[in-house]
Amino acid sequence: MSMAVKCVELCKTYRQGDAEIKALDHLSLEIENGGFVCLSSPSGGGKTTLLNTIGGLDKPDSGEVWIAGKRIDQSSKSELAELRLRQIGFVFQAYNLIPVLSAQENVEFVMQLQGVGDAERGEKSQEVLKEVGLVGLENRRPAEMSGGQQQRVAVARAVVSRPALVLADEPTANLDSKAADSLMDLFTELNERHGTTFIIATHDQRVMAHVPRLVKMLDGRIVDDIQQQAN
């Protein structure tokens, strides 16, 4: 099976005063297309740095990052922006949505940047909003929606243009358990239906129990890579 993501010997060190913090320490990881992986670690374990490096938001000090067979760790800002726009969907922990746009406009935002026509955009956004259970809330602004609804809009935006890869950083951190379960069910459904690769960084036990592959990290290293029966 071809690889959606391949990381080779990634190193990333941050300085905090005189101290050096190894966020990634010779980390190597492969994730196949259609994979559903959870990165877990205690705070400061390096999962968010790894997620950002895979997403082209951060650059490693050394090592290689390959996305869909293309090396990206030496790409320019502009190439990385294009990669994020065309191939990667992001779901962040918070501040996921653009406050001045409605739910539907937020979902259409990436497609608009991609140059998708009005009719196609409208059709796809309606379809995906229905898929994430937000019919009737299309015209609401983020401030008029609950945290769970906002995360659903962010998920809808992340998957609407059918990216090969969706990266989610602590997507359930601000959600109650019901909303978190519902969001994970949605991820699973989208993964199974569209074959989208999901990589989720979390330390939420409910999320960890939900995925078929759990990668445990500590101090920038992978300490365990578990294939498990998802709940």
Next chain:
Amino acid sequence: MKTLAILGKLAWRNLWRNRRRTFIMLAAVAIGIWAMIFMTALTQGMVNEMVKDGVSALPGYVQVHQPDYLDDPNINNLIPTPDSEIAARFGSAGLVQWASRIKVPAVLSSERETRGVTLLGIDPGQEHGMTFIHEDNIDGRFLADAADDGIVIGRNLAKTLDTGVGKRVVIMSQDLANNIADRGFRVIGLFGADMQSYEDTYVFVGKSTLQRLLDVGDRVTEIAVMGDDYRNVGPLVDKVKALTGDNVVVQPWTELDPYLGTMLKVMDGFVLVWVIVIFLALSFGLVNTLVMAVFERVREIGLMLALGMKPMSILGQILIESMLLLLFGMLIGNGLAWLSINPLQAGIDISFVGQGMEMFGASSVLIPQLRLQDVLLANGVVLLLGFLASLSPAWRASRYQPIEAITKVD
């Protein structure tokens, strides 16, 4: 095009996110533009009156002389073309107004005093509106025609010479043969003028009367021509040159009255300086507003960059926001300027400072002049400099690292 549409939408909505701040900035831009246009209109109105009064106080927009007359204004330096020929050519040329004159230095004596004066032989029918004399400001009467035998002098000169209406004075000048030419005239009128020096310097007699006295036949020393746009006298100069030929000098008013010409240029420069000074005050508010708007949206900008928006699009969004703010402010400011200037077209009475203004040759009624180029200048300066001032915050926003911006803590 689609990117531009989303940038426009984002810019527009972001503009109204902090309504109070936007309204304050809109008010600042509008008042700034209004002040620029209104003050410029007042200044231009004052300049307009000064120039119009100046050029209609004898010079006209364009004058014609024999070349040597400029250095030596004596009767030997006559315009070669006979006055009747001048009348035939100029009369059929479609000019706004013109007058031919004899203007020579002379000595005016009363029974008690003698003074050097500038003697003007005129045809009153040609001169209406081309001299500083107003019919309602004459004691006695003005010249009836070119053959009138009377003389009109200034009130102040009459006082100096201890003469008056009905009394006799003697004019002494030089004829074509360099002989003394003198003649007694009865004073038929005393004129008043805004400038006391006019009252002291100029005396008026009939043109043909003076031609006979100086023995110059049908000749004159000066032709003055009025036009309809004192700022653009080039075409009028060309037209008059075509009528007169090469053996005379044709000069625009800016050369004849360098003080007034320089004043016009200085005022035009002042308008630009004024517009820029107001803008500089305005720009602090504008830049501050944009910096705050960017600072408040760091995480949002980071999110957009993370989602794949190009840094140039972020730059474009902030610039569009700034331009929208300026354009709306300008629209309101232009409206206010029109609303405040239009009712003042009858003129503003500034007679309480009138005497001071007259020293500069300005009228005691100020009519604001709204010129399209001044409006365009004020708007152009605000738009251009506003764009330049917005570049810095916009550039800063476009340079954010997405991950640093998105994780920024308040």
